[in-house]
Amino acid sequence: MKAALSQRGRIPFFYKKSDKEFQLDPYERYESMVSRQSALHLADGLWDSYPMQAVLDFAAPFYPSSQVAHILEIGCGVGRWIATLAQTFPKADCWGIDYSYQMLKRAREFWVDQTDIHIDLSSKGFSNILNIKGHRLKNLNFGLAKASALPFNYESQDLIINSFLLDRLDDPARGLAEMYRVLRPKGKLILITPLNFSKAAHWKAYYPPIKLFQLLGQIGFEVLDWQEEILINEPLDFHGNSVRWKCIGFAAQRKD
Numbered sequence: 001m002k003a004a005l006s007q008r009g010r011i012p013f014f015y016k017k018s019d020k021e022f023q024l025d026p027y028e029r030y031e032s033m034v035s036r037q038s039a040l041h042l043a044d045g046l047w048d049s050y051p052m053q054a055v056l057d058f059a060a061p062f063y064p065s066s067q068v069a070h071i072l073e074i075g076c077g078v079g080r081w082i083a084t085l086a087q088t089f090p091k092a093d094c095w096g097i098d099y100s101y102q103m104l105k106r107a108r109e110f111w112v113d114q115t116d117i118h119i120d121l122s123s124k125g126f127s128n129i130l131n132i133k134g135h136r137l138k139n140l141n142f143g144l145a146k147a148s149a150l151p152f153n154y155e156s157q158d159l160i161i162n163s164f165l166l167d168r169l170d171d172p173a174r175g176l177a178e179m180y181r182v183l184r185p186k187g188k189l190i191l192i193t194p195l196n197f198s199k200a201a202h203w204k205a206y207y208p209p210i211k212l213f214q215l216l217g218q219i220g221f222e223v224l225d226w227q228e229e230i231l232i233n234e235p236l237d238f239h240g241n242s243v244r245w246k247c248i249g250f251a252a253q254r255k256d
């Protein structure tokens, strides 16, 4: 693994993020993004069940059947999925990589430093502030990097996961190629995305989803499973309003 360029708080930086990049990054906004992601991923009690459970259910059949050494999530946000894997694979060195320092700070505090968090959704109609106990996962690390330049060696990862990331990338094809680079031969990639691109050029390049399927083959992945209608409701408030995401999900294996 590459050495960090710097450190902020307890988060190693593998990319030198400029002040301007901080300002422009919507995921650095605490109120709109970190608190929303925390409510979505860390406060199951608010919603009766974990709203993103469909992601975990889709992925579980493709997890390795025995202990592995290296697991990586890219675009990990507040860290729920990679923390789940760190608990399932206690011998694995697990990394959550994200481009947002604020997301990583929350993830590290909650999953590694055992800091309790308080979620106040009174503006969404919930009357109680939820206090949630933090964890101390010793095999889990978080670091700041871009998906296009992962700080990991060639063929070093056994499993790579990511959700709701691909359509956020400046260059999705490059992101996939970088995942291929760091995955070991026969290593697996499990990815879920709503294909909610913000650039017309990306819609053209990756839609309909068969284009993404073909790209995976060109990069060197063998697709093991491919689903185009994974429905996920992102809850918004106490009244039950939600955003409905229609996601594609696939599990793929690096050929060699």
Ligand SMILES: C[S@@+](CC[C@H](N)C(=O)[O-])C[C@H]1O[C@@H](n2cnc3c(N)ncnc32)[C@H](O)[C@@H]1O
Pocket: 027, 074, 075, 076, 077, 078, 097, 098, 099, 100, 103, 145, 146, 147, 148, 162, 163, 164, 165, 168, 169, 170
């Ligand atoms: C929509 S959120 C998804 C978070 C979480 N994976 C989920 O499923 O809810 C997208 C995440 O990807 C991160 N992200 C965006 N661009 C990135 C990039 N180029 N490299 C790494 N992470 C990135 C954001 O900071 C944010 O945490």
